Amino acid sequence: MNINALNELGKQETSLNLFSIQIEKLIIDEHAVEMLLDYVSKKSYRTIKLITDANIWNLYGQDLVKRFNQDHLLPTTIIAENKQGDVVADERAIMQALLETPNEVDVFIALGSGTIHDITRIASYKMKVPFISVPTAPSVDGFNSMGAPLIINEHKVTYQTQAPIALFAPLAWLKDAPKEMIAAGFGDMLGKITSLADWTFGHLSANEPYSEIVANMTRHALNRCLDSLPLLMSHDEKGIKILMESLVESGLAMLMLGQSHPASGGEHHLSHYWEMDFIKQNKKQVLHGTKVAIATLAIIEYYKKNMNTLIENDEMDESSQKEIEKLIAKFPDPKLLKRWIEEIGGKTSIADISVSPNLFEESLSHAHTIRNRYTMLRYINENKK
């Protein structure tokens, strides 16, 4: 991915101002660790704050710290798990990261999952220093975006903070990630089918800000990921690399827009709703992408069932009506998506993740209120009699 080329492309957008990407390195490579060490030694960083979790610390963190140059100080925070054994990006974790960070910190490293990245993103932003992303699994598309979805007072709130200054993803680690995490990354990508449709819908029916360039980037990432399905199903290294590149590309699209519209629609709102309920009930968390995959299957069905009749009776202009009908007609058969997820090793039903039928029904009627975004989920709820 050529960042300069993307920034040049971004300048061609006429409908709104896109942000220029400030990430210096985007490396997904078997030699990513060496490249990270080289990158850090060329900077004048002295105090490097490492944020990780216990599992990743044991797997990779301890060895990684030993490989840094002796001039570097590497105070490490291993984010404590909650009572359910989960690492959650909540007040407790953020406070731990901040309290354990020396004031003279020069840079943070997020070593691990999406949640570790969200904690690091907000902590580094509040300390007014950059952070370096070192993902250990291709599980989510938020590593290199600006948004930090946090759980504050048991409520999911996304803060726009900062993107990493550089990303180094060691390919061998990504490939060795648990298959649920790989399937979750694929699930987060599948969610772009409905998020892109919701974004177009929001633009046509409620004039939400829209960029064809950004939408095309996200679509490109989704299509590349789908084209590599056979490789992904066999957990081939090439497939894993393409999945990670797709996730990164989707993150870059959000970064250029400065919002998550292209990558997060009704399917993400369902997923967030379930997540908040799990937190309130003290239930063990489910991977973000696992929830998004299941929510995508469900919401395609829901949109197909409800949208056409509502649109037919809507007083909107005819060309928008036709466009929206096309969006619905283009949705793939959820049964096909379900098979893909299963073959990669992911879960596909609400029962698999203990979302009760009651919670599911409730989320269909209320999840659209989580964010002020004009999705088809919101439209159905506001217009259905």
Ligand SMILES: [Zn+2]
């Ligand atoms: Zn997502």
